[in-house]
Amino acid sequence: MRTRLLAVLALLAAAALPASAQTNFTTYVTVGDSLAAGFESNSLVETHQNRSVPALIARQAGVQGFQQPLISEPGIPPELTLVSLVPAPVLAPKSSTSGAPKNLALARPYNNLAVPGATSIDALTRTTDGGGFHDLILRGLGTQVQQAVALRPTTITIWIGNNDVLGAAVRGRAVDGVTLTPTDIFRSVYLQIVTALKSTGAFIVAANLPDVTTIPYVTTIKPYLTNPATGAPVLVGGNQIPLLGPVGPLPSNALVTIAASTLLAQGIGIPTIVGGTGVPLPDEVVLDPSEQAIIRDHVNVNNKSIQDICGAANIPVLDLRTILNDVATNGRNVGGITLTSSFLSGGIFSYDGVHPNDIGNAVVANEFINLINAHGGSLPPVDLGPVLGVTSAEAGVRASALRPSSSRWVPFEFSAEAYADLLAVFPRLDGRP
């Protein structure tokens, strides 16, 4: 009788505490892409890897030995920096040489297995990429998913799928199967990833995909001529001057990517009437409304797949799409500081206009932590004070080598090297080894 009572009590106790049993961070592993890798300002580099979202979660959970594929300064590729601000901002790599891996000898898989550039298909199937990030991070020990399972994890974050849509935005082309993973393939691959990881018995959280048409990479340059100093439209006879796109003047709802900056600096895309060359911008730096719609549709369908698959597997999903859309639309107020999605001065995105900076990653980490805590965790949030520079002596202005911008047309200059480096991180899906 007594033992039965004890058994009932034990059962009740177990029922009352399933959540705390769920969040066991003894072995924490993450599967993902550049966002989870802590890739910032077009670079994988230890200063930012140490502030990656999974690294922050691990730190807040008190995880010991959370191993990442750290790269020494100035990173791979060399980190972008803001060279000068006036008359127009100039961004360029810090150095012409790259950093070096520091943690290659680790005798087991890394805890942070996220590979910059990886698609969902890569996470599931790729083991090598001819000397790229996959080789650097996976080191011939299997795919991301295989290595994650091999670590016998107790907690996993899945943050994959961004590159199944992001390449389309970065390349200014939305072509199913070329820059976009077909949504039915994404669904089936994502299901396989979740099924494989779920088999470990680990507590899992996932994140959905942000709307990549809201990132500064595609929202910073307007489809019409602006005054670089003020950002205000240049008016002739009271009218805006549309930039020239591949099929004529750009409609007001076209998006122009940061990659157009070096072209605009040469007068390309600018009508002759205001002193430009009259040569149109190429398609690869423009997202016309139909391309935007295709990208958004893929984001929405893929997010539905993530929701369905994770819902069925009892995996909580962080709604990053809503969170980042809110930042883009309303900004996020932290103690009177409004963080926005603006390029350079918004506080959320790094110098490549695609990836969050340290502040953005800390904000996202806290969103993950809120979700984990809502499912039985008890992680303290990341202290934003030092990250923002408000409550420590970390602030202070870096002296910069001045290199004035050459152009009267561009809001800023994103150097050609910077663009080439960025494209290398987003190889065409159909051109992969």
Place this chain on the structure above:
Amino acid sequence: MPMFRRARAAALAVLAGAGALAPAPARAAGFAIFEQGAKGMGFAGAFTAQASDPSAIFHNAAGIAFLKGKQVYIGGTLIQPSTTFTGADPFPGASVTEKGDVGLLVPPAAYYTQRFSERVVFGIGLHTPFGLTTSWANPDTYSGRFLSQKAELRGFSLNPTVGYKLADRLALGVGLDVRFSSVKLQRRVPVVNPFTQKVIDAATVDLESNTDVGYGFNVGMLAKISESLSAGAQYRHKVKNNYDGSATFTQLPTGNAQLDARLTAGLPQGSQPVTTGIEFPALFSGGVAWTAGDWTFEGDIDWYQWSTFRQLTIVFTERPDLSENIVEDYKNSWQYRLGLERRIGERYAVRGGYFFDQSPAPDPSVSPLLPDAERNGFALGGSWKSGAFHADAALWYLLSPERSTNGVNRDDYNGSYKNHAVTLGIFLGFSF
């Protein structure tokens, strides 16, 4: 009549002196102040059913109908507030502690009453029913400096009053509440330094308003039901002040000339016209006093209609993009007051009391600007009388339990505020 003119001249002289020095501490039931006379303070503010000195002009206008001859009651309250703040993650962070830096405040009060006939007494008073000062130590590095470094709501009421005896033991009082006030707000403007991707201080913005005059009224009743029992009640209407003012932006050097140039181009320069306003809530007080031998006991309840304080809107008339709407959403609040007096001979009295003061501020509105908290007030007081002259003194110790924002502050500035204050009221009375 010449006497009345002299009285008015005296009141105006007091006013001239007081206008400049009438800020008062925050952290009282919203920003209401009850330290308006040291005898009432000795009863922990439970004075509505007695209202037995000229501070009745504040506590219960009907009380002046029972005052003899001509009476002056004048004094001030020294207030030493103290606030500490402990931060919470994610912002400003659990390792952050901050301190208030308000210094010593002295809201003054002055009252004059004069019997006009058997039934009618006129009076005029100056008091400070609402006021606010919040100021944070180390303002250059204070973690809440982008919300508020310093805030002041200065003001006073000029309160001409008439008391009328409806019967020997029943009086009615009516006052005109002429409310003067002005506001000052100071904070920093943050920007993200594009070179460092850290937040820095781009400018200081100082908002300073003119002094506005608003009008309200107060009505009180006082019934001396028997030799030992009296009951009183007063209603003081809400008063709206609308301010015109200016916000002055002072750019701060960042150490980077390029960034400075960008900020100069982007920041509003110099002084911008602004308008704002505050509606001071209505106050209802009711109490019962009981006297037996050398003892008098009073219990009061006060109700503030704080629900009218929904938001603080600052309109930049020439730069609508800079306009702000600070949501407050205050709730109506109650205060409970108990006080006891023991008279010792003809010349002395000692008093003590306790009050509890609810906070009208919901958790999201507890902020560096208004770090409101409920209060427990412990009162100790005494009087000394000699002929036509008397002096009252009272000490309040105000203790607030720790007030946490519970992680829901509207500006994501979370943590716990701990307030306490010591106030000392000294008032002198003279009858002639």
